[in-house]
Structure formats: structure tokens, C-alpha cells
Amino acid sequence: MPLTKPRILTDRMTGAERRFSLRTLVALSSVPLFGVVAAFGLAPDTNTLDITPQTVIEAIALPALASADDTGTFERESVIQSGDTLANALSRLKIDDLEIQRLLATDAVRQLASDIRVGRRIQATTSQDGQLQALQFERSGAPALTILRQGDGFAAEESSELLETRVVMRSGRILSSLYGATDSAGIPDKIANQMAETFSTSLDFREDLRRGDTFSVIYTVDYRNGEPIATGKLLAAEFVNAGKPYRVVLFRDPSGREDYYTPEGESLKKGFLRSPLEFSRVTSSFSNSRKHPIYGFHRAHTGVDFGAPTGTRVKATGDAVVKFAGRRGGYGNLVILRHSNGYETYYAHLSAFASGIRNGIAVSQGQNIAYVGSTGASTGPHLHYEVRVAGNPQNPMAIKLPGAAPLTTAQRAQFLQQTSNWSEKLALLRNTNLAALD
Numbered sequence: 001m002p003l004t005k006p007r008i009l010t011d012r013m014t015g016a017e018r019r020f021s022l023r024t025l026v027a028l029s030s031v032p033l034f035g036v037v038a039a040f041g042l043a044p045d046t047n048t049l050d051i052t053p054q055t056v057i058e059a060i061a062l063p064a065l066a067s068a069d070d071t072g073t074f075e076r077e078s079v080i081q082s083g084d085t086l087a088n089a090l091s092r093l094k095i096d097d098l099e100i101q102r103l104l105a106t107d108a109v110r111q112l113a114s115d116i117r118v119g120r121r122i123q124a125t126t127s128q129d130g131q132l133q134a135l136q137f138e139r140s141g142a143p144a145l146t147i148l149r150q151g152d153g154f155a156a157e158e159s160s161e162l163l164e165t166r167v168v169m170r171s172g173r174i175l176s177s178l179y180g181a182t183d184s185a186g187i188p189d190k191i192a193n194q195m196a197e198t199f200s201t202s203l204d205f206r207e208d209l210r211r212g213d214t215f216s217v218i219y220t221v222d223y224r225n226g227e228p229i230a231t232g233k234l235l236a237a238e239f240v241n242a243g244k245p246y247r248v249v250l251f252r253d254p255s256g257r258e259d260y261y262t263p264e265g266e267s268l269k270k271g272f273l274r275s276p277l278e279f280s281r282v283t284s285s286f287s288n289s290r291k292h293p294i295y296g297f298h299r300a301h302t303g304v305d306f307g308a309p310t311g312t313r314v315k316a317t318g319d320a321v322v323k324f325a326g327r328r329g330g331y332g333n334l335v336i337l338r339h340s341n342g343y344e345t346y347y348a349h350l351s352a353f354a355s356g357i358r359n360g361i362a363v364s365q366g367q368n369i370a371y372v373g374s375t376g377a378s379t380g381p382h383l384h385y386e387v388r389v390a391g392n393p394q395n396p397m398a399i400k401l402p403g404a405a406p407l408t409t410a411q412r413a414q415f416l417q418q419t420s421n422w423s424e425k426l427a428l429l430r431n432t433n434l435a436a437l438d
Contacts, residue, residue: 086113093124099132108156174213194234216429236422249419263423271402273317302393303386310381312372332376346386
């Protein structure tokens with residue numbers, strides 16, 4: 001019996017000693033870990049044994065919460081969307097309906113209402129109850145217009161902003177399509193359209209485009225306070241098609257008229273564009289004998305058919321006067337333009353005529369005159385296009401088109417002085433940017 005209690009005490013001490021040993025082992029094993037972590041925040045040879053821990057308590061004053069009675073303003077922004085009216089855009093800014101009516105009654109806003117553009121921004125400052133304090137309209141090529149509250153009415157003023165025009169230079173390579181390549185190069189569609197139209201008298205982008213063709217463009221972009229607000233104009237461009245380079249530069253004559261020329265001063269503006277459509281495909285060529293798809297018998301096909309969706313814009317291929325605009329037999333809706341030197345062009349199977357197109361009206365090269373359709377003797381939407389000289393049909397794709405008048409001696413000297421800078425920049429792009437694409 002006397003030996004029992006000591007044994008029990010010994011067992012208990014052994015258990016405590018085990019627990020103590022385990023805790024000690026864990027604590028000791030963690031010392032190197034925490035020591036390493038602490039070493040990241042201390043300089044070498046720093047003595048931390050003499051540092052006495054201190055508790056610091058600091059009172060921080062919190063800002064007072066705004067009450068419901070406080071007056072404040074809200075800043076909101078809206079972007080003009082397709083199909084928007086100015087009233088719709090203003091309503092998205094949480095402006096009171098009565099305020100919108102007052103705004104639309106002012107002269108400055110009423111002028112803007114008829115000239116709103118998709119993508120333009122409108123910024124509004126309103127009170128908590130929706131009362132308008134200020135309104136700013138983004139405009140192209142001009143300072144933003146600010147509308148400020150004055151009593152029960154509004155006053156307009158132009159914002160004092162920094163407007164500038166910058167020159168941008170980019171290059172690209174054709175892999176599938178022109179627009180695919182310009183998108184990849186970060187070139188705006190407006191510049192791509194200008195490039196396609198400018199080269200249209202020398203290149204047919206439906207038939208001539210080749211994989212691996214390269215291009216360089218120099219154009220302007222308008223900025224407001226360092227932010228781009230609008231794409232400007234094409235200043236110069238080069239397109240290398242199947243190894244052959246084509247170059248254009250913009251020249252403004254003393255009267256202010258602008259046209260595109262080769263760097264040598266030859267006008268790119270021909271008497272006619274090669275095609276009345278920007279992009280399409282030839283579905284039926286000029287022929288002296290073709291089986292008509294509807295009538296079934298063979299007869300001459302006196303023009304070229306361009307396949308395109310209904311509603312595609314049709315352009316005048318040259319400066320002219322409208323000789324006829326109406327419906328005529330198998331042609332369906334037809335426009336006939338009378339050009340100089342005995343030339344006439346026919347545009348048939350149209351779905352509609354452009355606004356203002358009627359007999360006797362003068363039209364300019366590239367102007368929209370009608371829309372592709374399938375009226376008359378037609379099996380699907382397309383444009384039938386004819387060129388006639390002295391009344392005789394000619395192959396539009398093969399006829400030699402007349403050119404524009406050359407520059408005078410005085411104009412040529414001014415041209416070389418004005419455009420030499422763009423020619424040098426095109427050469428720089430050709431030797432640097434395009435080499436980097438390989």
C-alpha cells in the first residue's frame with residue numbers, strides 16, 4: 001500500500017513532463033521561423049533586447065455624416081447613342097422633365113438638338129432634387145458648350161479648352177481584308193474609307209487585293225484637353241499591291257480646294273471612278289452575248305453587274321448632271337448621268353433614289369445617288385452599271401478613263417513645297433514600320 005501512491009504520483013508527473021516537453025518542443029521549433037520573419041524588418045546587428053513594448057492610444061476625429069437636409073450636387077455623364085434625341089439623352093442624366101423643356105427652348109441647345117452625333121458626351125451637374133446647375137456638350141472641332149443656370153433661365157458659353165490637331169502615322173499588312181488589316185493596325189474606319197476611296201481610281205479592292213499587300217497612312221486626329229475627340233483627314237498614304245507601290249498626298253490649292261495627287265504632282269482624280277460601289281463583287285461581266293437569267297435567250301449584256309446587299313450606297317462615278325431618274329422597263333429604278341465629252345453612266349435595279357436626285361440636278365464624283373436593289377428584270381439584289389460613249393455601250397472595267405487637268409506651273413511649285421514633308425514621312429514608314437512587320 002505505501003508504494004502505490006508514489007507510483008501514481010510518478011505517473012502523473014511523467015504525463016505533465018510529457019506535456020511540458022511537447023509544448024517546449026513546439027515553442028522552440030517556431031523560434032527560428034519567427035526569427036527569420038522578424039529579420040526582414042530589422043537592419044543587421046540591431047539589438048532588440050532593450051526595447052520596451054509600449055501601448056499608444058490616439059483619438060481620431062471622424063467626419064460628421066451628411067444629413068438629409070444638406071445640399072449637394074451630382075455629376076453625371078451620358079453618351080449619345082444611335083436613335084437618340086437630345087431629350088432622351090438628357091433624361092438619362094436624371095434631369096427634371098421641366099428642366100429639359102426649358103433647355104430645349106433655349107437657342108443654343110435648340111441648335112445642338114438638330115446636330116447631335118453618336119458617341120458625343122454630355123455632362124450634367126444637378127442638385128439632389130434633379131434641378132440642373134450646369135450642362136456641358138461635347139462638340140467636334142470646337143470648344144465644348146457649357147450651359148449654366150442663371151436664375152430661372154440658362155446661359156450658354158464656350159469652355160476655355162485646349163484644342164489641338166495631332167498627326168498620326170501607322171502601317172499594316174493585308175491578311176484577309178482591308179478593314180481587318182486597318183482594325184488590327186488601330187486605324188479608324190473613317191481613314192480606311194478615305195484610303196479606299198482615294199486609291200479607287202487606281203486599284204479595285206474587290207479584285208486586286210492580295211494577301212501580303214502592305215500600306216502606310218498619315219492622318220490627323222483632333223484632341224481636346226489631351227483626349228481624342230474626332231478623326232481628321234488623310235494626309236498621305238501608300239499601298240503596295242502585288243509589289244507595286246501606289247502613293248498619294250493631299251494638296252490644298254490657293255483657293256482652298258483639296259485633292260489627292262501622286263508625290264510627283266499627278267492628279268489621282270480621274271474623270272470616273274472605276275466602280276460605283278465601295279466594296280462588292282462582279283456577278284456578271286460585260287458581254288456581247290449572254291443568256292439572260294430571266295428571259296432565257298442570248299443577248300448582249302451592255303454593262304457589269306455588281307452583287308451587293310439591298311440598300312448599299314451607289315456613288316456617281318464622275319461629275320455629271322442627272323439626265324433621268326425614274327423607272328424604265330427591265331432596268332427597274334434607273335439613274336442616268338450625263339458627263340462631259342459625250343459620256344453617260346447607267347445605274348439600274350435600284351431600290352431607292354438618294355434624297356434630292358431628280359432630272360437636271362448636278363452631282364459630284366463620289367456623291368451618293370441611289371441604293372442597290374432588285375427592281376425590274378432582276379433575280380436578286382445587285383447593281384447593273386453601264387458606261388456609254390456617244391450612245392455606244394463600253395466595258396466599264398476595260399475602258400480608258402479620262403484624267404483630271406494637270407497642275408499649273410505656279411501650283412506645282414506650291415504643291416512640292418506643301419507635300420514634300422508627307423512624302424518623306426511615307427518613305428520613313430516604308431523603311432521602318434513595314435520592315436518590322438516581316
